[in-house]
Amino acid sequence: MIKKVLNNNKLVALIIYKRFKSKDIKFFTDDKSPQQIGYMNRPKNYVIKPHKHLKVLRKINKTQEILFIRTGKVKIDLYTDKGKFISGHTLNSGDIIFLASGYHGLKMLKQTEIVEVKQGPYNKKRDKSFLI
Numbered sequence: 001m002i003k004k005v006l007n008n009n010k011l012v013a014l015i016i017y018k019r020f021k022s023k024d025i026k027f028f029t030d031d032k033s034p035q036q037i038g039y040m041n042r043p044k045n046y047v048i049k050p051h052k053h054l055k056v057l058r059k060i061n062k063t064q065e066i067l068f069i070r071t072g073k074v075k076i077d078l079y080t081d082k083g084k085f086i087s088g089h090t091l092n093s094g095d096i097i098f099l100a101s102g103y104h105g106l107k108m109l110k111q112t113e114i115v116e117v118k119q120g121p122y123n124k125k126r127d128k129s130f131l132i
Helices: none
Strands: 002-007 010-016 025-027 038-040 065-071 073-079 085-092 096-099 104-108 113-118
Touching: 002 085, 010 073, 010 085, 065 073, 065 085
Parallel strands: none
Antiparallel strands: 002 010, 010 096, 025 038, 065 096, 065 113, 073 085, 073 104
C-alpha cells in the first residue's frame, strides 16, 4: 500500500508500507524530483548490467529525506512549509517514508532503528529550521 500526503497538490510525504507489492518496477517520484525513489521486483536470474552513474552537475535547492524503519514503531507528524499541522502517521518495521517538503516531527513509540538517506553534504547551520 502507498499513501501520498499532499498539501495544495504539493507532495509532502510518500509512505510505502511494508505490505506494498508490485510485479515489476515502479518509481514513486517523477523524473524532475531532486530525490528519486523506486521499487523493483525482479525474478531469479534477472540481470542488471554492471554500470556506473556519471558525474552530472545538479542544482538542488532543498533537502529531502527517506526514512527506512528497520525495527520498532514511530509516529511522524507532517506540517506545511509554514508549520500548519497536516496529519500524523504511525510507521512500523519495514515501512518507508519519503519526506518531500514541509516540516516533520517524530516520536518513537517503541525502541526504533531508522536508516536515513538524504542529499549531502550536510551543513548543521543552514540545513534545518525548527518549528518549536
